[in-house]
Amino acid sequence: MEKYIVDIIYLIGSVSFILGLKMLSHPETARRGNLYAAAGMILAILGTIFLEPGIGNLVWIFGGIVIGTIVGWIAAKKVKMTAMPQMVSLFNGMGGACAAVISIVEYTKHDFSHGGAALVAIIMAGLIIGTVSFTGSMIAFGKLNGNIGDKVFPGQKFINLVILLAAVGLATYLSMQPAADNMLLYVILGIAVLYGVMFVMPIGGADMPVVISLLNSFTGVAAAFAGFVYNNQVMLTGGILVGSAGTILTILMCKAMNRSLFNVIAGAFGTTNAAAGGDGKQQGTVKEISAPDAAVLLAYSKKVFIVPGYGLAVAQAQHTCHELEKLLEEKGVEVKYAIHPVAGRMPGHMNVLLAEADVPYEKLLEMEDANSEMPNTDVSIIIGANDVVNPAARHDQSSPIYGMPILDVDKSANVIIMKRSMAAGYAGIDNELFYYPNNRMLFGDAKASLQKLVTEVKAL
Amino acid sequence: MEQVLAFISENIRFIYLLILMVFLGIEVISHVPSVLHTPLMSGANAIHGVVIVGAIIVMGRAEPDNYLALILGFIAVILGTLNVVGGFVVTDRMLEMFKKKK
Structure with a gap:
């Protein structure tokens, strides 16, 4: 009887995952979708604990769940909006590690002295993919947190390939000789740990969202393999669904940056190009603007676009930004936000950040809509964004970001760039916009500069 | 073959x-609109936390004298729970930002 009920519970769980994911892809239903999926998950977990045959050690199980819930809940609630990407990476790594640990236990528990090649192969696949996802996510976390830099050395791609082939080769051998001792299992584990590190190490920090999305789908696949071992439907559906949805999402993210997945994984961005910026093709001078002048320019404009980037997130200036926007609106200026799809460190990063400061959803324009209004705009203020407004993407074929769709802020009558210094953006390339005749620089921390503007506009 | x-x-x-x-x-x-890429990724991240079901099975079926399985199973349950709880809570926090304010 229990077995029948648990099967139905798993079915409900699977449907809730599918529905949840579907609803997550529409703004109106997204939040409810997340709750549906969460409810399905709770149901599946309770079903497993109470109805799956032969489940003991309940104290340990609940102990683990309580510890995980408290730690996970606090971590997720306390994390700042700017640190969300790291957090997703961290939780993803936990899932990968979980799949890897399950694989280790399953391998050591079974007696493979008379066959079982297919089972070993599946366990090994779960082990390798889960482990790579775990260590890769940890490196991605470190990079986004600023603890780890990009490390590239000659022949890295070749070495990575060798490491990967070694892991797959040994796993294949172990599947053919399932009775081999556990030593080989730990060797494979070690190689997988190394591969995860080496895989993410050369990839530039700006590409971490894509990497996290990719590792996310890896964990899904690892979960599906574990589900196969237990013949467990809900793990299979959940795992495969995330595996395929995650892969598509990764490709969509790459498309938003006009790059191929291969290009991202090869880690070419921000490494080969660092030198390309300084080849002296920049002409003209950079003009500065003071905060009082900027305030006058803004207050007497008809239409202003605010273009936010990662600098806004770092400075936590979203509230001050909203304040400036409200002040200008009171003075009769039409203020809107132009949101580039990959501004910030993750797609949608800016929307989340501005929504936190209560900026109305309707004020955020997507790239195409914003660009069509740019020629009629008096001032575009760029707050901590750089590569997404670099006109080189339109015409300079040698530029590494050539072809990436950008916000055409240079088409508005005036441009004010708020920036800490003349340093290059995340892609490591110079921005010719700085030298354009209609551009003025307002140097300083985004929050401090915005604060000054607010004071100046108030005083007008 | x-x-x-x-x-x-x-x-x-x-x-x-x-x-x-x-x-x-x-x-x-x-x-999916690009605005939702991040929450969707985070939501998918929470869903693959279903691997916790496997962790519970490992833990629940570990013999009392199999310390490796007991310890690893316990760790796996914690890791899986972190993935599930953290994933759903972070996603909810992200989506909370999207609600319309009128």
Whole structure:
């Protein structure tokens, strides 16, 4: 009887995952979708604990769940909006590690002295993919947190390939000789740990969202393999669904940056190009603007676009930004936000950040809509964004970001760039916009500069 | 060779499930606006936390004298729970930001 009920519970769980994911892809239903999926998950977990045959050690199980819930809940609630990407990476790594640990236990528990090649192969696949996802996510976390830099050395791609082939080769051998001792299992584990590190190490920090999305789908696949071992439907559906949805999402993210997945994984961005910026093709001078002048320019404009980037997130200036926007609106200026799809460190990063400061959803324009209004705009203020407004993407074929769709802020009558210094953006390339005749620089921390503007506009 | 074919035949239902799920995953999210990429990724992240079910089975079926399975199973349950709880809570926090303010 229990077995029948648990099967139905798993079915409900699977449907809730599918529905949840579907609803997550529409703004109106997204939040409810997340709750549906969460409810399905709770149901599946309770079903497993109470109805799956032969489940003991309940104290340990609940102990683990309580510890995980408290730690996970606090971590997720306390994390700042700017640190969300790291957090997703961290939780993803936990899932990968979980799949890897399950694989280790399953391998050591079974007696493979008379066959079982297919089972070993599946366990090994779960082990390798889960482990790579775990260590890769940890490196991605470190990079986004600023603890780890990009490390590239000659022949890295070749070495990575060798490491990967070694892991797959040994796993294949172990599947053919399932009775081999556990030593080989730990060797494979070690190689997988190394591969995860080496895989993410050369990839530039700006590409971490894509990497996290990719590792996310890896964990899904690892979960599906574990589900196969237990013949467990809900793990299979959940795992495969995330595996395929995650892969598509990764490709969509790459498309938003006009790059191929291969290009991202090869880690070419921000490494080969660092030198390309300084080849002296920049002409003209950079003009500065003071905060009082900027305030006058803004207050007497008809239409202003605010273009936010990662600098806004770092400075936590979203509230001050909203304040400036409200002040200008009171003075009769039409203020809107132009949101580039990959501004910030993750797609949608800016929307989340501005929504936190209560900026109305309707004020955020997507790239195409914003660009069509740019020629009629008096001032575009760029707050901590750089590569997404670099006109080189339109015409300079040698530029590494050539072809990436950008916000055409240079088409508005005036441009004010708020920036800490003349340093290059995340892609490591110079921005010719700085030298354009209609551009003025307002140097300083985004929050401090915005604060000054607010004071100046108030005083007008 | 025959072993491989037999394996496929024995697991043909799983293979159907695999193929259908792959197409479903693609279909479900191919029209997502870029604004939702991050929350969607985070939501998917929480869903693969279903691996916790495997962790519970490992833990629940570990013999009392199999310390390796007990310890690793316990760790796996904690890791899986972190993935599930953290994933859903972070996603909810992200989506909370999207609600319309009127």
